[in-house]
Amino acid sequence: MSVSGRGTSQPSSLQPRIVVAMDYHNADDCLRVAHQLSPQLCRLKVGKELFTACGPQLVEQLMTLGFDVFLDLKFHDIPNTTAKAVRAAAELGVWMVNVHVSGGRRMMLAAREALEGLQSPPLLIGVTVLTSMDADDLAGVGVQRSPEQQVLYLADLAKQAGLDGVVCSAREAHALKQACGKDFTLVTPGIRPVSAEQGDQRRIMTPAEAITAGSDYLVIGRPITQAADPMLACREILADIDGACDHVQ
Ligand SMILES: O=C(O)c1cc(=O)[nH]c(=O)n1[C@@H]1O[C@H](COP(=O)(O)O)[C@@H](O)[C@H]1O
Numbered sequence: 001m002s003v004s005g006r007g008t009s010q011p012s013s014l015q016p017r018i019v020v021a022m023d024y025h026n027a028d029d030c031l032r033v034a035h036q037l038s039p040q041l042c043r044l045k046v047g048k049e050l051f052t053a054c055g056p057q058l059v060e061q062l063m064t065l066g067f068d069v070f071l072d073l074k075f076h077d078i079p080n081t082t083a084k085a086v087r088a089a090a091e092l093g094v095w096m097v098n099v100h101v102s103g104g105r106r107m108m109l110a111a112r113e114a115l116e117g118l119q120s121p122p123l124l125i126g127v128t129v130l131t132s133m134d135a136d137d138l139a140g141v142g143v144q145r146s147p148e149q150q151v152l153y154l155a156d157l158a159k160q161a162g163l164d165g166v167v168c169s170a171r172e173a174h175a176l177k178q179a180c181g182k183d184f185t186l187v188t189p190g191i192r193p194v195s196a197e198q199g200d201q202r203r204i205m206t207p208a209e210a211i212t213a214g215s216d217y218l219v220i221g222r223p224i225t226q227a228a229d230p231m232l233a234c235r236e237i238l239a240d241i242d243g244a245c246d247h248v249q
Contacts, residue, residue, distance in 0.1 A: 009123055009164050009185045011216055018042040018207075018237060019070050020230075021189070021221030022062075027054045031061065036231045039066035041238060043095065045219055047072040056092055068095035070187075070219075074127050076100035079110035086124065087114040094122050096187070098167060101126035101154040108161035123165065123185060126158035131169040131190030134202040147203060148172050155180055167219075169203035170210035177214040189219035193237060196223040207237045211244035 011017050020042050024030040030050055037044075044067045046059055051073060062069050071094040075082045082099055089097040099111050108126065115121040128151040129138065135146055143150055151172040156179070158166050165185025168176060173186050192204045199222060210218055220237065227233035 009216075010183060016040065016042045016068075017211070017215075017217055017241070018224075018234060019045050019187070019217050019219045020224050020234065021045045021047060021072075021219055022050055023047055023221050023225060024050055025053055027058050027061070030054070030058065033225060033230050034062055034065055034067065036229075037067075037234060038231070039068070042234055043068040043070060043217075045070040045072050045221075048074075059092055059094065063093060070094065070096040070098075071122075072098055074098055074100055075111070076103045077107070079107045082107050083110035083114035086111040090115055090118055090122050096123040096125055098125040098127050098187075099163075101128055101158045101163075101166065105157060105161050108158060108163055112162040124163050125165050125167055125185065125187055126154065126161075126163045127167045128154040128158070128172075129168070129203075131188075131203045132200050137202070148175060152176065152179055155184070159184060165216070170205035170213050170215045170218075171203050173210065173213040173215045182214075185216050186214060187217045187219060188215040189221075191218045191220045191223070193223055193240065207241045208244040211241045 022030050022044050044062050046069055059069055071089045075085045086097055111124060129147050138147060138150060151168045152175060155166045155176055159180050167187045169190045170188040173188060176186055188210050190201045190204045191207055191210055192198060194206055198204055207218055224230050224233045
């Protein structure tokens, strides 16, 4: 039994706000680390690499261990295909699923509609501007707005289409909470403790900064999964955000 209750968009002070990105290539590595982590302390994200290698069976195994699972496949397709993929994710029983906001309003409305009538639908979240992108990367694909302007623009589209929230960087969290309201869920990757390497991420913040800025869920991969002791790394980040949580609640 998971700890969150699906369909709850805002974490209470007792619910885990860390979502560990299980970016592994095989089930053994993923399950070895999952057994070291605790559903009381974190949720898990299954993304493209792990899902392509291991499929829905592994998602089910992680849920059997008690974890809430964010299925991060960033659907971006024609409305009919996206809606059916979102429905399939819901039938798998995941806690959260995402689509690219740039798939457009009709695509997002179809995804929303695909979840109608379900007793505990997953949170439906829109990806805005990937946290690996900066202003130069956006300009490279023809977008002249700043990352923050583009994130705000896409988040407004997502909200109007009935999505529960967006994936963004924590750098945009404060402005987004003001623009979209506190109930609009903010899921923020690009989280780096002070000592961690930035890697391919560009718009980053520390865990405590992200919570203070208004992030609801922190998606954290390599700083935990590549650590010698993932559970210890997770606990250290929790200690870092504890004070920030008290401050914002
Ligand atoms: O949707 C996501 O989860 C996502 C969106 C985004 O804009 N940036 C981003 O990094 N992610 C995911 O978040 C995780 C971040 O991992 P680390 O960079 O290792 O902490 C990866 O699994 C990414 O696929």
